[in-house]
Amino acid sequence: MLSKAHPRYESLVLRDKIVKASKEGLLADSAMIAHGRGEAFDYLLGEKTTIPAKRAMYVTVALMILSKNPVISVNGNTTALAIDEIIEFAKAVDAKIEINLFYRTDKRVDKLTQLYKDHGYPEILGSNDDDIMYINEIKNPRASASKTGIYSADTILVPLEDGDRAEILSKSGKNIITIDLNPLSRTSKMSDVSIVDNVVRAIPFMTKIADDLKSQDKELLKGMIKDFDNKTNLEESLNSFKIKEDIQ
Ligand code: PTJ
Numbered sequence: 001m002l003s004k005a006h007p008r009y010e011s012l013v014l015r016d017k018i019v020k021a022s023k024e025g026l027l028a029d030s031a032m033i034a035h036g037r038g039e040a041f042d043y044l045l046g047e048k049t050t051i052p053a054k055r056a057m058y059v060t061v062a063l064m065i066l067s068k069n070p071v072i073s074v075n076g077n078t079t080a081l082a083i084d085e086i087i088e089f090a091k092a093v094d095a096k097i098e099i100n101l102f103y104r105t106d107k108r109v110d111k112l113t114q115l116y117k118d119h120g121y122p123e124i125l126g127s128n129d130d131d132i133m134y135i136n137e138i139k140n141p142r143a144s145a146s147k148t149g150i151y152s153a154d155t156i157l158v159p160l161e162d163g164d165r166a167e168i169l170s171k172s173g174k175n176i177i178t179i180d181l182n183p184l185s186r187t188s189k190m191s192d193v194s195i196v197d198n199v200v201r202a203i204p205f206m207t208k209i210a211d212d213l214k215s216q217d218k219e220l221l222k223g224m225i226k227d228f229d230n231k232t233n234l235e236e237s238l239n240s241f242k243i244k245e246d247i248q
Contacts, residue, residue: 021080041181099126125149196237
């Protein structure tokens with residue numbers, strides 16, 4: 001049993017979630033490596049949501065509200081860390097959720113599909129029964145997508161992504177948004193909007209602001225999107241990292 005008094009309590013809770021999900025067969029073999037990398041970046045970020053991350057999140061929510069068919073792509077890690085928060089956010093912005101795995105196996109897809117059902121979300125896309133198409137006609141699992149979901153989406157939020165699929169998606173002409181703690185990753189560089197933050201902080205923050213933005217004038221939301229420059233914002237995100245600190 002973890003003690004709340006432990007100085008690294010929050011971080012240990014997330015580790016526990018990942019370990020449990022791994023034992024249940026929900027995760028890719030390399031999921032813990034990905035999580036550890038994220039932890040290291042988050043540590044250097046002070047485990048806080050930065051101003052550039054918030055700016056990117058406002059633009060994300062605006063984009064999702066204005067989109068015709070916004071989709072949230074989920075994998076093993078994102079699900080393990082924030083399944084309920086993702087479902088809540090999808091409802092807040094009227095987006096679909098699709099399982100899209102880098103290391104796709106039928107067994108993992110079935111388990112994840114069942115988990116979303118158990119959490120009150122039976123309409124999950126990307127399951128094994130779904131109508132699978134291929135983005136840009138690339139016949140590899142990284143390009144696979146549900147016909148009514150990612151394949152026909154105009155905006156896709158792909159948290160915690162690998163660079164290859166982000167690249168395939170970004171070439172498809174859709175708006176690609178990522179949440180990745182690594183501002184130097186290929187995914188962060190390839191995306192139209194990159195949120196350099198932990199998914200466990202970013203998703204609930206976006207749910208919180210969705211209500212406010214939904215009541216705003218559409219022209220205001222369009223203006224926010226137009227004024228946003230991902231490269232500049234990524235540079236600002238990179239400058240938020242504490243690479244140098246006094247040892248006390
Ligand atoms: O479930 P699958 O089969 O789709 O596989 C998922 C993983 C994550 C294993 C796969 O996509 C992968 O190997 O990803 P990468 O290339 O390791 O990239 C993951 C990125 O997410 C890295 O840049 C990490 O820094 C970042 N990351 C890790 N944990 C978090 C995170 N970003 C935001 N929040 C986190 N909690």
